[in-house]
Amino acid sequence: MVDSYKAHGRHLPPSKSTAASDVPTRILEEATRLFAARGFDGTSLSEIAGAVGIRKPSLLYHFPSKDALRRSVLEHMLSHWNELVPRLLKAATSGEDQYDALLRETVGFFTADPDRARLLVREALDRPDEIGALVQRHVRPWADVVCQHIRKGQAQGRVHPNVDPEAYVGQMINLIISSVATYKCIGDVAPRGVSPDEMRRRHILELCRVAKSSLFISPASATAQGRENGRENGRENGRENGRENGRAAR
Template identity: 30%
Template sequence: MPGKIPRTRIQKKNHETILEAALDVFSRHGFRGATLDQIALESGLSKPNLLYYFPSKVSIHRALLERLMANWLDPLHKLDPQGNPVEEILAYVLRKLDMAREFPRESRLFANEIVQGAPNIADQIEGELKSLVDEKSKVIRGWSEAGRIAKIDPYHLIFSIWATTQHYADFDAQVCKIIETDGASHFDDARVFLNRMFRQVLTPDTLV
């Protein structure tokens, strides 16, 4: 079976332009609120031109989610079973916080998808994401049972890391209004706070 015809430089540029515009639109309006007309306007391309690259709004959304999932899983992949347990988990916390700081639109895109019941990404959550979380939970449970970290449920630990780090992207407007900032210094403060909080949570009782 012949392979796909390689895209030209212009086609690659337009493809990326559409995805970048769609990321803005979907992160602001969610999947249901976004329209192809909005994405075309944001991209500076005509709607027929957009449809040349992507046949539907769903296909654009799926492309973004697939790219996002690959990036989202990378920090958890880096959790090293051979490393120092507390430092490995704290490094994961801070990598997730850095992602919230650097990729807020992607975080909101993912959050919107989950709130809607994950219609376009359920297979990846039930497949690749679940497998990775199961694998790393087994590692964390082993550390806990060996007394290298506190007795802790690994799944709820991972969920709490997601909640406390991604919050700064998904609820940025709320955070900034409450602490009265329009900059990014709150991420530095969050980094200090989360490092201290999770270190205390993870430290075995015998070492407290």
């Protein structure tokens, strides 16, 4: 169905006109897209090769096996994630405004390319042990930092005393990733004529409100932050994660 053994001359390969990029990178990008959309088992090497404009054996020259390609896709995404971590840690200092920046950075990473969220959720279901180890290595370090700030906030009376820091952080990460991964469906809970894009924006806003409102005692999060509608919150995908936010947190 995909390995069409004809009509593939050097002219018009199905390239997406994504400018340059070498072949291995193109393979990684198309594999990410297809794994996220159809899953690992639901995607054939021929499909990926076809999307890149080469043939299956050529793909297997760059990546020794399908599973090796899968691991490379994960590593590729993690390298993007690691670029963000320093900024995350900088934003993780206590205070509600700083926490808002931390939330927006994290949400922005996944809304900038929802495939990241879809891929992570799929892998968490398909290979929980592997993703678990990955979470331990790449998420837990700065999650621990956030937990420390939460406990400090509790000692200072700014954070609800009954927050379970580890569980709270785990649930918020879970909420961010899965809401981006499945926003096509949760938007169907209640759109009485609201556009899908508008509903998605409202979901992101509500996510941030829930995260802060359930953390801070301060009534600030319950009044100032909520109904500021026409801001640059609904970040468009395609661009790399936002770096223009975090300043104008309110």
